[in-house]
Amino acid sequence: MVEHEKTVEFWRWPETNWVNPDIDWKKGKYITAGVDVGSVSTQAVIMADGEFYAFGNTRTGSDSPNSARKGMEYALEKTELKLENIDYCIGTGYGRVNVPMAQQAITEISCHAKGANFMYGPEVRTVMDMGGQDCKAINIDERGKVLNFMMNDKCAAGTGRGMEVFADLIHVPVWEIGPRSFQISKEPPSISTTCVVFAKSEVMGLLEQGIPENEIMAAYCSAMAHRIMELLKRLGVKEKFVITGGIAKNEGVVKRLERELGIKTAEQAWHNSKYRKKNFPFDTQLAGAIGAALFAQALLDTGKAKSVRKT
């Protein structure tokens, strides 16, 4: 490849990690971890006695074990914690059976329910997880227990990966698509399909016709909202309604979905007022890993799991 042809990767979203400055993990009884290896992103969350302690949010690589290791290292990076200090670790997500440091795997449906309950509070009744390659609609009770769920993982239409492909196609960074999709004079008709392959050719067609980029973004976002809507209609939406996963960060999709549903999504902020006051980072992608870490805590508390802590 010639130098000037070096490609810019518009789909690339920034990786983040963080540690809670208020917690001395050495004082805690149990340190638990949850590793959510998704098809697009991998999150590792560490909790000390059920308190949010640290996280790492990275992109998934070509194999699950290495992605899990990378996520965990990234989460541990700013802490003095070592892998040996963790009492129990649970793997979840698409690659859950291939998480080398995990003692157990739990399906991401349970973990997202539990995580959303922790993040947004006990009033949450419907969780929509918009993942990288699938979407799940879950109804939960006040303890975060799953009451009803429906998953669509047959194809990646209308998911995070679709949005990444779209970002690359129209040469707009993926996080700008949401805001820019509202900089339009009138709402265009939505793209007729969310199938990534077909949508791609349809978008190419629109670009060739000289339709403004922002309008195409609006058209794609509304197609995606429409698809999520289909799943939600079947399951039934109850308030408080929340969206987890990467697409929750795309207001272009979220606001259009709210409009179509006639229901607002809950504010993306911690239910825990202490976390809220201290401005702890609220990342919708963490729900699965938080849930997994909480399950680890619950399993230890009930004696259903034994600590594997070495030091």
Next chain:
Amino acid sequence: MIAHYGFNDASGDWFLTLDTDKCNGCGKCVEVCPVTILGVGPDEIDIFREEPVASVKYDERKKIRYHCAPCKPGYGSEPPPCVAVCKPGAISHSEGWKVLYGR
């Protein structure tokens, strides 16, 4: 818990729905299913549930439309064997087959 196994695509709904609160884990549905897509074991969603529960096998969840088709209205017996054998009435199917293939 209501578990919807299966998928929705442009051609409709293809779900096998299991009410785990009704399911007693007897395993009769596993025996009668001609394509052996069902299994009984620990609850993978509610990990604190002690009793075994029926579910659709992991690898079969994306194939439900095709594997369940021979038992569906317009095709074979009515209702499907898994639904007929389930005393507590925990199993049901979505209408996709009826809409697309039914008489």
